[in-house]
Amino acid sequence: MTAELCARAPIGMLAELTHRCPLQCGYCSNPIELERVNNELTTEEWVSVMRQAGEMGILQVHLSGGEPTARKDLEDIISAASEAGLYSNLITAAVTLKRDRLEDLVKRGLDHVQISFQDVDAENAERIGAYPGATQKKLDVARWVVDMGLPLTVNAPIHRQNIHNVGRYIDLAVELGAQRLEIAHVQYYGWAFLNRAALIPTYEQTVQSIDLVENARERLKGVLTIDMVVPDYYAKRPKPCMGGWGKGFMNITPAGKVLPCHAAESIPSLAFDNVRDRKLLDIWMNSDAFNAFRGTEWMKEPCRSCAFKEIDFGGCRCQAMAMTADPRNTDPACALSPYHGEMVALAKAEAAKPATEFVYRNPRNVTAAMKTAQEPL
Ligand code: SF4
Numbered sequence: 001m002t003a004e005l006c007a008r009a010p011i012g013m014l015a016e017l018t019h020r021c022p023l024q025c026g027y028c029s030n031p032i033e034l035e036r037v038n039n040e041l042t043t044e045e046w047v048s049v050m051r052q053a054g055e056m057g058i059l060q061v062h063l064s065g066g067e068p069t070a071r072k073d074l075e076d077i078i079s080a081a082s083e084a085g086l087y088s089n090l091i092t093a094a095v096t097l098k099r100d101r102l103e104d105l106v107k108r109g110l111d112h113v114q115i116s117f118q119d120v121d122a123e124n125a126e127r128i129g130a131y132p133g134a135t136q137k138k139l140d141v142a143r144w145v146v147d148m149g150l151p152l153t154v155n156a157p158i159h160r161q162n163i164h165n166v167g168r169y170i171d172l173a174v175e176l177g178a179q180r181l182e183i184a185h186v187q188y189y190g191w192a193f194l195n196r197a198a199l200i201p202t203y204e205q206t207v208q209s210i211d212l213v214e215n216a217r218e219r220l221k222g223v224l225t226i227d228m229v230v231p232d233y234y235a236k237r238p239k240p241c242m243g244g245w246g247k248g249f250m251n252i253t254p255a256g257k258v259l260p261c262h263a264a265e266s267i268p269s270l271a272f273d274n275v276r277d278r279k280l281l282d283i284w285m286n287s288d289a290f291n292a293f294r295g296t297e298w299m300k301e302p303c304r305s306c307a308f309k310e311i312d313f314g315g316c317r318c319q320a321m322a323m324t325a326d327p328r329n330t331d332p333a334c335a336l337s338p339y340h341g342e343m344v345a346l347a348k349a350e351a352a353k354p355a356t357e358f359v360y361r362n363p364r365n366v367t368a369a370m371k372t373a374q375e376p377l
């Protein structure tokens with residue numbers, strides 16, 4: 001079944017270079033069990049991944065983590081991406097990036113930088129990320145990016161502890177000269193799933209933030225592109241997660257596992273191939289994990305006989321797993337899912353209570369985090 005379902009190469013690849021990160025945000029979608037540094041791919045292995053990606057016809061590589069600048073060989077990886085003809089996007093928290101290093105990365109072919117801001121209020125931002133002094137460093141890096149002529153995306157991870165500042169995020173992106181602003185309502189995977197009660201906004205706050213963005217989009221046409229990822233716990237239809245499983249995207253973990261999405265390791269029935277053992281193209285075309293939910297044959301009802309199944313692909317497999325304990329179920333974000341009512345009620349109930357304390361994303365908190373993991377519905 002595979003050849004006809006994946007005749008096209010993926011458009012994008014997320015390369016999670018490391019799970020090391022100077023920040024400790026509780027909304028992080030990295031898995032709770034963070035990858036150890038001594039298991040990370042070597043420079044040569046990442047260089048080979050970039051070459052293979054270029055040969056396959058992948059167009060863009062998003063260099064992420066953790067914090068990708070924690071890799072001392074980021075320079076070599078970017079050179080390899082550039083030589084392979086990949087458009088490279090550095091997704092960074094920007095707190096440790098120095099100007100001369102950024103200049104060097106640009107010379108080596110870096111094409112785009114995306115910087116996350118935990119809030120526009122410095123004090124709150126630095127509490128959320130657990131990194132004092134972060135805001136000024138981020139502002140400095142954002143200005144260097146624009147000075148160096150690179151396109152800048154401001155990433156705004158939105159949740160109940162900063163949702164009141166969506167308007168000010170828009171002002172900040174304009175003031176910095178960003179090309180794009182990503183109003184990314186937190187999606188509940190990994191550490192964010194664990195911290196959901198600290199993060200989930202009310203339905204009313206969510207709707208207000210969406211209205212605000214829609215008005216700003218109109219007002220700022222030609223000045224700033226605003227992308228928005230909405231929290232699907234309050235949706236009626238699910239997001240077409242990853243644009244469909246195994247359809248246009250692949251994710252490489254720091255240890256070289258190749259995943260159809262960043263949260264796929266939360267599905268225990270799947271086994272993932274590694275770039276250390278198999279070629280990237282072979283994994284894309286033939287691996288069991290990529291073929292598990294390709295197309296529509298795997299679907300159960302109500303998706304199987306639904307008119308939208310080629311549009312949203314049944315939503316998100318990882319959310320179906322987290323909320324219903326079966327990744328083949330309809331994503332409960334869909335109003336046709338038998339779990340939908342319970343999911344909305346849960347979201348509203350959590351949002352109505354005071355926010356819980358963050359469990360910060362930190363290797364020292366992994367054991368505690370495993371014990372407090374959220375249960376499915
Ligand atoms: Fe999409 Fe499945 Fe819901 Fe239909 S039933 S709208 S295919 S998630």
Ligand code: FES
Nearest residue numbers: 241261316317318
């Ligand atoms: Fe894995 Fe949506 S995050 S399919």
